[in-house]
Amino acid sequence: xxxxxxxxxLPRYVMSKVGGKFKSSIYWNSRLSCLKFVEDHNATLPNExxxxxxxxxxxxxxxxxxxxxxxxxPATSPFASFPFTIGHEIVGEIEQIGEGVTDVEVGDRVVIDxxxxxxxxxxxxxxxxxxxxxxxLCIHKTEGDVSPGLLIGACRDTGGGWSTHVVAHKSxxxxxxxxxxxxxxxxxxxxxxxxxSVMRNPPKDDDTVLIIGGGVxxxxxxxAIRALDIKCNVIALVKHNLQRDLSYHYGANKVVxxxxxxxxxxxxxxxxxxVLNPIYGSEVxxxxxxxxxxxxxRKQSVHDALRFTKSGGQVVLIGLAGIMxxxxxxxxxxxxxxxxxxFAYSREFYKGKNRRTFxxxxxxxxQGKVDLSPLVTHHFPLEExxxxxxxxTKKGNRSAVKVVFEPN
Numbered sequence: 001x002x003x004x005x006x007x008x009x010l011p012r013y014v015m016s017k018v019g020g021k022f023k024s025s026i027y028w029n030s031r032l033s034c035l036k037f038v039e040d041h042n043a044t045l046p047n048e049x050x051x052x053x054x055x056x057x058x059x060x061x062x063x064x065x066x067x068x069x070x071x072x073x074p075a076t077s078p079f080a081s082f083p084f085t086i087g088h089e090i091v092g093e094i095e096q097i098g099e100g101v102t103d104v105e106v107g108d109r110v111v112i113d114x115x116x117x118x119x120x121x122x123x124x125x126x127x128x129x130x131x132x133x134x135x136x137l138c139i140h141k142t143e144g145d146v147s148p149g150l151l152i153g154a155c156r157d158t159g160g161g162w163s164t165h166v167v168a169h170k171s172x173x174x175x176x177x178x179x180x181x182x183x184x185x186x187x188x189x190x191x192x193x194x195x196x197s198v199m200r201n202p203p204k205d206d207d208t209v210l211i212i213g214g215g216v217x218x219x220x221x222x223x224a225i226r227a228l229d230i231k232c233n234v235i236a237l238v239k240h241n242l243q244r245d246l247s248y249h250y251g252a253n254k255v256v257x258x259x260x261x262x263x264x265x266x267x268x269x270x271x272x273x274x275v276l277n278p279i280y281g282s283e284v285x286x287x288x289x290x291x292x293x294x295x296x297x298r299k300q301s302v303h304d305a306l307r308f309t310k311s312g313g314q315v316v317l318i319g320l321a322g323i324m325x326x327x328x329x330x331x332x333x334x335x336x337x338x339x340x341x342x343f344a345y346s347r348e349f350y351k352g353k354n355r356r357t358f359x360x361x362x363x364x365x366x367q368g369k370v371d372l373s374p375l376v377t378h379h380f381p382l383e384e385x386x387x388x389x390x391x392x393t394k395k396g397n398r399s400a401v402k403v404v405f406e407p408n
Contacts, residue, residue, distance in 0.1 A: 002382050002407075003041035003163030006034055006067060007083035017070050027068050028389045035068055037385060041085065043159035043167045046145055047122070048098035050167050053110060057186040057379075057404045058161025059089030060392045062215065062297070063320055064153075068389065073322040080154040081147035087161025087405070088114040088153035091176070091185030101170045109176040111188045112161075112168045113358045114152035115344055120169035121145055133347030133354060136196075151344070162382065164407045174358045179366045183373035186404055187220075188365070191372055192345040192357040193318065194220035195228075195364075199348040199357075201316045201340060203232040203291050208271060210288070211236045211252075212305055213295030214243025215395075216375060216402050217318055219250055221293050226251035227369040235270050235289070237263065237304070240396045246375070267308065281328075282307075289313060297321040303328065311335040318342050378403040 012034050019026035028035050045052060064086050066072050090112045094104055104110065117135040118126040121144025129137040142148040149155025152168060159166040176185050194217055203209045203225065209232050211218050222234055235254045236247040244255045256267045264283050268275045273287030285307045294305040297319030305315045306329065315337055332339060345357035364370050377400050380388035385405070392403040 001041055001164040003038050003085045004382060004385055005036055005038050005083045005085050008034060013070060024393060029386050041163055043165045045098050045167055046157055048100040050098050050169050051094050051101055051173060052096035052165055052167050053092040054095045054165055055090060055092040055161055055163060055407045056182050057091050057406055058087040059186050060403045061089055065392060066320060079141050079148055079150045081149055081156040084154050084156045085160035085163045086153055088151050089186055089189040090161035090166060091182050103170060104173055104175060110173045111176060111185050112152060113172045116141060116146065116149050116151055116155060119171045135346045136344035162405055174362060177366045180362060181373055183376045184365050184371065187372035187375060188358060188361050190216050191220050192361045193217060194224040195361055196345040196357050197221060197293060197316055197318050197342040198224045200342060201314060203230055205231040207232040207290035209234050210292045210308055211295060212292060212301050213319060214238025214247055218295035219246050219375060221295060222247055222252050223250040223370045223372060227364045237267060242399055293318055295319045299324045306331045309337050314338040316340050316342050375401045376404055377401045379406045382407045
């Protein structure tokens with residue numbers, strides 16, 4: 001049984017960081033890399049409240065690539081324990097259950113909510129956020145029965161999806177109905193991220209919404225808006241033609257391709273906004289979207305989110321923005337913008353009930369309100385991780401959207 005593990009080591013980190021500036025494959029195809037393929041890895045149950053899952057598919061997330069490319073902020077490092085097996089987008093089949101597990105059985109097809117909050121950690125006196133159902137905001141992510149880790153895929157005791165087997169607490173496991181395929185199953189986690197961002201920051205039917213980024217999360221935000229029957233005007237700013245086509249497929253009203261020389265004018269026209277020219281620097285936008293979902297997490301995308309939001313509007317940061325220099329925050333105070341971060345999933349108020357985000361995502365898939373399986377464009381066995389990561393980091397050249405491992 002194999003696994004792809006990340007192990008922080010200062011000399012490797014420094015040498016990879018230097019070498020990676022010249023050749024990105026250094027990060028996964030070198031003796032200097034912090035990423036290693038490990039043979040005979042075997043995840044074991046931390047206690048009787050856990051289950052062991054045979055992985056069918058596990059996705060490569062943008063956050064995984066940030067980690068491997070050493071772009072993560074050091075602020076996240078206390079919430080990981082090394083070495084850990086990567087992978088938090090997981091669909092699989094239960095292979096072993098602890099004696100304290102009664103709600104699932106061996107052989108069940110399941111997906112995993114990977115957040116390691118109070119309940120998976122065995123903490124009886126739950127923190128205030130977990131009591132409210134805001135599991136992603138748990139303040140005990142370094143305590144309890146397992147080692148530090150924001151989630152499965154960043155904790156040395158749980159394993160991760162980039163392996164043949166992973167363990168999860170019974171509270172993290174969700175059965176898949178027959179109507180939801182394995183390929184939709186591996187998309188439940190990213191779709192739940194999108195659902196959480198939209199349900200916590202819902203547009204009104206008469207709003208104009210801009211989604212910056214045509215990757216999996218950007219497309220999933222469009223899909224979430226439409227699956228929730230929100231009739232707002234959706235405009236998407238994307239980089240590649242395939243992303244444009246998918247944006248329209250999932251319900252965008254207008255898609256603008258990111259082109260340095262033309263996108264500002266085209267996007268401004270779509271938003272019925274004015275372009276003003278300062279004495280120097282990038283264009284100033286007057287007017288814009290009511291809500292912007294920023295799904296990239298890069299300096300340019302954050303800059304665009306702040307300047308293309310209308311006065312009194314809202315920016316929702318989903319794209320895992322880290323350390324960025326020279327971001328102009330003038331529009332935040334001048335236009336009284338609301339800027340809100342959004343991470344993972346928790347519980348949402350939906351049709352009169354308070355429910356787990358994963359439950360809602362699975363229900364919407366079962367009802368046929370959304371089918372994200374077409375986004376899974378490439379499959380690789382674990383042993384071909386170099387090709388998989390090459391594909392995932394060069395999606396535009398490979399016509400790739402979601403790249404997944406198929407370990408078994």
